Every structure is written in C-alpha cells, then in structure tokens.
Amino acid sequence: MKRILLFVLLALTVQVQAQFSKFFSDKTLRMDYYHSGNDTSESYTFDELIQEPYWGGSHTNLIDTFNMGNYYMKVYDVKNDSLLYSKGYSTLFREWQTTDEAKTTNRTFPESVVMPYPKEKVRIDLFSRNWDGKFIKKFSYTVDPDSTEIKKDRRLVYPDFDIKVTGDPAHRVDIVILPEGYTEAQMGKFIKDCEKFVHDFFKFAPYSENQDKFNFRGVLAPSPDSGTDIPADGIWKNTLLNTRYYTFGSERYLMTSDYKSVRDLAANAPYDQIYILVNSNKYGGGAIYNFYNVGVNSNVSSAKILIHEFGHGFAGLADEYYDNSTAYGSFYNLNIEPWEPNITTLKDFGKKWKDLVKKGTPIPTPDTPKYKNTVGAFEGGGYEPKGMYRPMEDCLMKSFKGDKFCPVCQRAIQRMIDFDTK
Numbered sequence: 001m002k003r004i005l006l007f008v009l010l011a012l013t014v015q016v017q018a019q020f021s022k023f024f025s026d027k028t029l030r031m032d033y034y035h036s037g038n039d040t041s042e043s044y045t046f047d048e049l050i051q052e053p054y055w056g057g058s059h060t061n062l063i064d065t066f067n068m069g070n071y072y073m074k075v076y077d078v079k080n081d082s083l084l085y086s087k088g089y090s091t092l093f094r095e096w097q098t099t100d101e102a103k104t105t106n107r108t109f110p111e112s113v114v115m116p117y118p119k120e121k122v123r124i125d126l127f128s129r130n131w132d133g134k135f136i137k138k139f140s141y142t143v144d145p146d147s148t149e150i151k152k153d154r155r156l157v158y159p160d161f162d163i164k165v166t167g168d169p170a171h172r173v174d175i176v177i178l179p180e181g182y183t184e185a186q187m188g189k190f191i192k193d194c195e196k197f198v199h200d201f202f203k204f205a206p207y208s209e210n211q212d213k214f215n216f217r218g219v220l221a222p223s224p225d226s227g228t229d230i231p232a233d234g235i236w237k238n239t240l241l242n243t244r245y246y247t248f249g250s251e252r253y254l255m256t257s258d259y260k261s262v263r264d265l266a267a268n269a270p271y272d273q274i275y276i277l278v279n280s281n282k283y284g285g286g287a288i289y290n291f292y293n294v295g296v297n298s299n300v301s302s303a304k305i306l307i308h309e310f311g312h313g314f315a316g317l318a319d320e321y322y323d324n325s326t327a328y329g330s331f332y333n334l335n336i337e338p339w340e341p342n343i344t345t346l347k348d349f350g351k352k353w354k355d356l357v358k359k360g361t362p363i364p365t366p367d368t369p370k371y372k373n374t375v376g377a378f379e380g381g382g383y384e385p386k387g388m389y390r391p392m393e394d395c396l397m398k399s400f401k402g403d404k405f406c407p408v409c410q411r412a413i414q415r416m417i418d419f420d421t422k
Contacts, residue, residue: 020059023077023084024116028052028267029150031124031141032112032260035093039102042093044126044139047110049150055116056174056270061419062086062116068316068339069289070094070129073113078121078142085115088316089290092257098331099248110259118145133336156221156240156264163194163216169270172215173314173420176271178262180241180294181279184222193277193297194218200303201310204396205404206414213421217269228254228278240265241276243294245284254284254294262292272420273314275306287313304400311397311405315413318343320390320398322380334387341412342397343382344389353391353408367393375407 032047062085064072069088077084093109096102113124123142127135143150166172177197182190198216202208225237229244232251241261247253256262256276266274274292278284283301287293287309295306311317318340332338337348344352349363356375357363365376372393381390381398391408394401405413 020062020116023119024055025119026055026059027117028055028114029117029143029145030112030114030263030267031143032110032263033126033139034108035091035111036106036108037093037097037102038104038106039097042097042128042138046141049143049147050154050267051117051150051152052114052154052267054169054267054270056169056176056272057116058420059116059170061422064088066316066416066419068341070339072127072129072135073115074125074127075115075118076123076125078123084118084122087113087115087290089113090288090316091291092255092259092288095288096248101248109257112259112263114263118143120145129339131333133333133339154264154267156261156268158219158221158265158268160217160219160269161191163218164198165215165217166212167215169215171421172213173417174215174217174270174272175275176266176269176273177216177218178241178265178274178276179219179221179223179279180243180276181223181225181227181237181239183224183226186226186279187220187222190220190277190279191218193279196297197275197277197306200306203303203403204307206410206417207307210414210417213417215270217271219265219268221265221268226279228280230282243276243278245282247286252284253286254278254280254296255286256294259292273310275310275313285309287311289313289316301400304396304403308396308400311409311413315409315416316340317397317409317412318382320381320395322383322385322388331383332388334384338382338388340382342391342395342406342409344377345387346377346389349377353411356391356407356411364389 030050034045036043064086070090072088075085121144126139128138129135177194179190223239227237229236231246241256242258243256245254247255276294278296280296281298283299285295285305293309293313295309334345361376363377365371365378367378377389382388392406395406
C-alpha cells in the first residue's frame with residue numbers, strides 16, 4: 001500500500017512539474033510599477049518589465065492558497081483565462097497610508113511583483129484589500145514574453161556566494177542576504193556576519209527542525225560608506241540600498257523606500273525571501289510580508305531581531321505588542337478578522353487557532369499567572385490595546401523576554417515552510 005501511495009505521489013509531482021515546464025521557464029519576470037495615493041485613495045502606474053536569470057520559487061505550489069497580505073497578484077493565461085500563478089504580499093505604501101502624513105500628502109512608492117517567466121502571453125492582475133477585508137482589482141497588464149520592451153540588461157550586478165545551500169531552489173526556502181553599509185574593505189566581515197546569521201537563524205523552532213529545507217546565499221555588493229542613515233542624529237550615509245532609521249518617525253523602524261535597488265540586488269541569486277543585513281549596532285529592523293526583511297548585524301539583540309522580522313516577512317505574522325511606540329493610526333478594522341494568522345478580533349475565531357485551545361480555557365483569556373503558558377486569546381495585539389487578541393501572554397512576536405515562538409506562530413511558520421518546499 002505504501003509503495004502504491006508513493007508511486008501516486010511521484011506521478012502527481014511529475015505531472016505538476018510538467019505543468020510548470022508547459023507554461024514557464026526557470027527564470028523570473030519582474031514587473032515594476034509605482035503605487036501612489038494618500039490615506040483614502042491609491043493608483044498604480046506601470047514602470048517596466050525585467051527578465052532576471054533565476055527563479056527561486058516552487059515549481060509545484062504556484063497558486064497561493066493562504067489568502068494573506070494586503071495585496072494579491074494573479075497571473076492568467078490570455079488564451080483561456082486560466083489562473084497560472086498567484087501570490088499575496090504587503091508593501092511599505094500600505095503602512096504609510098496609516099500615518100498622519102498620508103492624511104495631508106500624496107506620495108509615490110516604487111513596488112514590483114515577480115513570477116516565473118511565461119512562455120505565452122499572460123495577464124497580470126493586481127488586487128488591493130479594502131477596509132472590509134475584500135480584494136478589489138486595481139490594475140491589469142498584459143505581457144508578451146517575446147516583447148522587445150522586456151529589459152534583458154540588469155542593474156547592480158554583483159557576485160553571489162553560498163552560505164548554506166542544501167538543495168534545489170524549487171524545493172527549498174531560498175533566502176538571499178543583501179549587505180547594506182558594508183564597504184569594500186568590510187566584505188570579509190559581511191561573509192562572517194552571514195555565517196552568524198545562519199547560525200542564529202537555526203537557534204529557533206521551528207526553523208531548527210527544518211535546516212535541510214533552507215538555502216542561504218549572499219551578494220558581495222559594497223557600499224561607498226559604512227553604516228546607515230540616522231536622520232535624528234544628523235547622520236547620512238551613502239549606501240547601496242538607502243536604508244534609514246526613523247522610518248515614518250519611528251526610531252527603531254529601519255527600512256528603505258528604494259525598492260528598485262533592493263530587487264535589482266536580490267536578482268543576483270535565486271530567492272524566495274530578501275533579507276537586508278545592515279552594518280550597525282543600533283537597535284532596529286523591520287519587515288513586510290513577501291516584500292523584504294531588515295535587521296542589524298551587531299546589536300546585542302541581533303539574533304532575536306532577525307528572527308522576529310523574518311516572522312513578518314516570511315509567515316505574515318503580526319506584531320503582538322500594543323503600546324504607543326508605533327507611528328500608525330487605525331491599522332486594523334476591529335469589526336473583521338485580520339488576515340495575519342497570530343492575531344484575532346474573535347469575529348471568526350474558528351478560522352484562527354481555536355483548535356489549539358484546550359477545553360476549559362476561557363475566551364477571552366485572563367492575563368493572569370494561571371494562564372501564563374496557555375494558548376488562549378489574550379487581549380492586546382497588533383498595536384491595539386483593546387479589541388485585538390494574541391495567542392499567549394508572550395511570544396517572540398510580542399517581546400524578546402523569552403526565546404520561543406508560541407505554538408500558533410510555530411504552526412504558521414511550518415505551514416509556510418511546507419508550502420514552499422513540498
């Protein structure tokens with residue numbers, strides 16, 4: 001019986017692989033566009049198409065079934081309108097929309113989406129999640145893969161190197177680490193920091209149990225200056241990816257709006273996730289789901305920063321803290337379930353982690369010593385002190401007091417690992 005089941009699984013794998021080869025080549029098509037608007041409006045403007053040499057994603061799980069992210073891309077075969085590829089993601093623009101500046105100012109952010117390179121004409125549709133949680137189509141563009149308008153030359157071409165490579169990118173979570181604020185003389189330091197990054201990464205479950213499912217590569221790309229911008233201190237550095245502290249006024253929020261450079265540099269290796277490693281000892285970082293991740297190399301909390309931020313970028317996990325340290329206004333609609341897997345408004349708790357709650361645990365769950373190590377629904381999370389609930393009293397997505405993800409976050413991470421590698 002086991003042999004029959006194995007044969008069936010192998011046959012299905014071959015069939016799906018054949019489907020990939022029928023519609024796609026093993027390289028990337030990237031569509032750059034500009035996302036503009038204010039707190040209540042948005043618009044999309046096409047920029048350019050770029051062919052990149054590697055496809056780091058799956059050859060089998062091409063349709064994203066998680067329904068996560070503030071945006072979705074869907075790719076259709078023009079001939080019969082069949083769905084070939086989809087991916088959920090979020091962006092810096094959506095976070096900016098919740099700031100005070102967005103109430104009085106229009107801004108434009110560069111963004112892009114990637115897909116395996118199509119063999120025939122396809123239509124790319126972009127969807128935006130509205131306040132009520134529904135996806136609304138906002139933009140559509142038809143691509144002829146033989147068009148002379150698709151750029152074949154590339155910017156920011158640098159050598160890559162293997163840090164830890166365990167197998168075929170089609171069956172691994174591929175992470176490309178990009179150096180920020182490392183000079184030419186500090187490239188050796190960057191290599192050592194990448195090795196430390198991988199060592200720190202696998203300290204935490206469930207990553208520690210999945211070491212054979214990840215590939216790590218780095219890109220040897222020096223910056224003219226060492227470090228990064230700290231605007232409040234009058235420190236401005238000439239760096240390759242233009243990162244800065246004080247993003248949206250939050251001192252520790254270390255990000256970049258130069259997304260074209262991030263994508264250009266990442267294209268030197270196959271990748272599922274981009275991690276920008278900043279040469280700084282000042283506490284800071286940030287990450288956005290299927291967008292990019294940022295962390296510093298030499299803060300005392302660097303290991304927990306990198307793993308916390310990767311929780312955002314890779315698994316779509318929300319922040320579980322609820323103080324006033326963020327620059328956001330109304331970030332969540334408390335009348336609907338948020339899409340993030342580790343916070344809930346209890347509007348539809350059955351779709352979240354209700355199955356992990358032991359019988360007899362009260363919902364909402366009192367934040368008392370009795371339930372300290374219990375999975376429940378504790379009020380406060382997602383920057384909201386009231387009306388939003390987190391799975392446990394503490395978790396790496398809430399604070400760095402401990403060194404573990406809660407069972408809900410671990411499950412969300414494991415599901416994403418399995419989706420990218422099976």
